[in-house]
Amino acid sequence: MFKKWFVMLSIMSLLLAACSSGGKEAGQQPGAQKNIVIATPVASPYLKEAVQKFEAIHPDIHVEIKEYFTAMKAKQDANGQVTQNISLLEVEKYTQSITTQILSGKASDLIATDFLPKDKFIKKQAFANVRELMDSDGSFQKSEYYLVDSGASNEGLYVVPTSFSLTGLVQGNKSLMEQAEIAVDDKTWTWDQVSDLSKQLKEKAGQDTYAFLDIDPTYLMMGDLQRYYQRDSASFDSDAFRNAMQQVKTLYDQKAMPIEFGADHSKGLFSFADMSNPTGALVSILNPEMSIYRAPSFTGQTGEIGYEAGEAYAINNKSQVKPEAWKFLSFMLSEEMQDSTELSGFPLNKAAAQKKIQQAREQIEKSGSTGDASDSTPISFPLPDAKAFDQAEETLKSVMESAVSSSSADLEITNIVMQEFAYYMNGQKTAEEVSQLIQNRVTTYLNE
Numbered sequence: 001m002f003k004k005w006f007v008m009l010s011i012m013s014l015l016l017a018a019c020s021s022g023g024k025e026a027g028q029q030p031g032a033q034k035n036i037v038i039a040t041p042v043a044s045p046y047l048k049e050a051v052q053k054f055e056a057i058h059p060d061i062h063v064e065i066k067e068y069f070t071a072m073k074a075k076q077d078a079n080g081q082v083t084q085n086i087s088l089l090e091v092e093k094y095t096q097s098i099t100t101q102i103l104s105g106k107a108s109d110l111i112a113t114d115f116l117p118k119d120k121f122i123k124k125q126a127f128a129n130v131r132e133l134m135d136s137d138g139s140f141q142k143s144e145y146y147l148v149d150s151g152a153s154n155e156g157l158y159v160v161p162t163s164f165s166l167t168g169l170v171q172g173n174k175s176l177m178e179q180a181e182i183a184v185d186d187k188t189w190t191w192d193q194v195s196d197l198s199k200q201l202k203e204k205a206g207q208d209t210y211a212f213l214d215i216d217p218t219y220l221m222m223g224d225l226q227r228y229y230q231r232d233s234a235s236f237d238s239d240a241f242r243n244a245m246q247q248v249k250t251l252y253d254q255k256a257m258p259i260e261f262g263a264d265h266s267k268g269l270f271s272f273a274d275m276s277n278p279t280g281a282l283v284s285i286l287n288p289e290m291s292i293y294r295a296p297s298f299t300g301q302t303g304e305i306g307y308e309a310g311e312a313y314a315i316n317n318k319s320q321v322k323p324e325a326w327k328f329l330s331f332m333l334s335e336e337m338q339d340s341t342e343l344s345g346f347p348l349n350k351a352a353a354q355k356k357i358q359q360a361r362e363q364i365e366k367s368g369s370t371g372d373a374s375d376s377t378p379i380s381f382p383l384p385d386a387k388a389f390d391q392a393e394e395t396l397k398s399v400m401e402s403a404v405s406s407s408s409a410d411l412e413i414t415n416i417v418m419q420e421f422a423y424y425m426n427g428q429k430t431a432e433e434v435s436q437l438i439q440n441r442v443t444t445y446l447n448e
Contacts, residue, residue, distance in 0.1 A: 034061045034324045039108035041069035041094060044311060046162070046342040050332045057331075061324050066108060069094050088415070091115055095411065102126050102316070109319040110329065113159050113312050115411045119231045121314070122158045128315040129156035133326040140330055145348045146400055147307065162332050163310030163345040166275035166403055167223075168303050170212075171290040176269050180204035186293035187302045191220065191247045194270075194296055198256030201269050211256040213268035217425055218418055220248045224298055225409040225417060229442055236417075237439035242431040244298040245424055252425070277345055278353075278360035278396070285392040286364070286384050292395075307403040310345045346400065357396060361389055416441045 040047065043065045051063045095115055101107045102121060111127075121127050134140050134148065134157070142148050147164060148157065177183070180201045184193075198211035224244060228235050235241065251257050265271065273292060274280035285292055294303040313332075315325045331337060338352035347353045364379055384392070420438045423429040429437075 034321050036061060036063045036110065036321055036324050036328055037108040038063060038065050038110040040065065040067060040112040042067055046340060049340055049342050050337050054328055054331050063328060105318050107316050109316050109321055109325045111314045111316055113314050117410050117412060118159055123231050126317055127158040128317045128322055129158060130160050130315060131157035144350055145333060146350060147348055147403065159312050159314050160329060161309035161312040161348065163343050163347060164307040165345045166399060167306040167308055168295050169273045169275055169305065170270045170293050170295050171273040171284055172270050172293055173268060174289055174291055176205055184293060188300050189296045190300050191251060191296045191298055195250050195254055195256050198254060209267045210258055211269045213263050213265060213271045214261050215257055217248050217252050218421060221417060221421055222409065222414060229413060232446060234439055234442040234446060236442060237435045242435050245431050247298060249425055278357045279363060281396050282360050282364060282392055283379055285395050286388060288381055304405050305399055305402045306405045309406060309408060357393055412445055413442055
């Protein structure tokens with residue numbers, strides 16, 4: 001999952017995210033039908049289904065989807081999936097246009113937020129505090145949902161995902177670990193120590209083995225990026241950031257990790273676990289050949305279990321229909337909608353999530369008993385007993401409850417770090433030069 005995230009530069013998220021140039025009609029007549037405008041580059045099947053069902057229940061509210069980036073529609077297949085990469089230039093143009101609309105007060109009522117500089121908009125009070133809307137809605141119980149508080153700042157909650165995938169967990173090859181006499185403490189291990197584990201592995205199991213598979217060096221840096229900036233300041237020109245860069249470069253210089261993707265997984269000691277959906281997560285946890293660990297950190301502190309948001313939305317703080325916008329957003333989080341087959345990843349609604357985990361279990365049991373494994377249920381091991389399934393379900397629910405931080409970094413800052421970090425990896429610039437350049441560019445951006 002994470003490999004696709006990096007290679008596509010999160011472009012697959014464009015199916016689900018961002019906002020459009022559709023300003024609302026000025027004024028809503030009392031007693032007339034209310035109009036909600038939702039801005040998104042390309043409407044996902046889940047969003048379309050939610051609009052259809054919501055309007056059937058609320059005939060007094062009309063929901064309009066304004067797809068901003070119509071050029072992307074030609075790059076979808078029949079299921080609404082993007083079939084071509086969207087260029088970074090296209091994304092930047094789109095982000096700039098939407099930023100102008102939001103700051104000029106002409107944005108839509110609901111705004112899909114991926115790729116937008118969310119912290120900047122929150123600072124400028126462009127987004128409504130959804131926590132206040134949740135608290136004032138007696139029918140909405142936050143305890144029935146994952147993540148609704150984990151993404152909140154001290155001031156409030158401004159961006160709400162409708163689905164998520166889990167990050168920060170790796171799987172260890174039990175056979176190779178035993179062969180190389182390797183054990184890890186996932187509460188303290190670092191990427192620096194992974195380099196030492198690689199040496200031990202190659203000595204014991206052969207030079208054609210690797211400590212970690214299918215990780216791009218830039219992806220490692222991106223996963224830790226939010227440690228080094230806040231809304232008003234950055235700390236890239238620091239020993240901590242330079243040390244992180246050095247740890248990553250050492251891993252590849254010493255061939256602890258292959259640059260190429262698709263290496264033989266029997267030759268890899270660790271790889272990121274598939275936690276993108278209930279089926280993949282259960283298979284990862286159930287696999288008797290693998291053990292699940294928290295990912296290494298750069299600092300030696302226990303790695304956090306994070307999440308990547310699917311569709312995520314903010315409510316325009318200047319919207320004239322905030323209550324109706326919240327009503328629609330809360331409908332997207334309801335058990336009825338979250339149970340939809342159009343929803344990718346894990347539902348935020350706990351009841352819907354439990355149903356999908358149970359459905360995943362039944363799917364695995366069916367494929368395992370018939371020996372008919374498929375891409376959607378990639379089970380390659382004997383079917384576990386009921387007790388093992390029960391334990392795996394409990395483990396998964398515990399992991400979902402533990403997800404605390406979003407791995408979505410500001411797109412502009414991500415681009416800056418990617419560009420400058422490449423010069424360090426290929427030896428053109430020193431860690432000091434790169435960290436200072438990143439610091440200057442990010443600081444300028446944050447102060448704009």
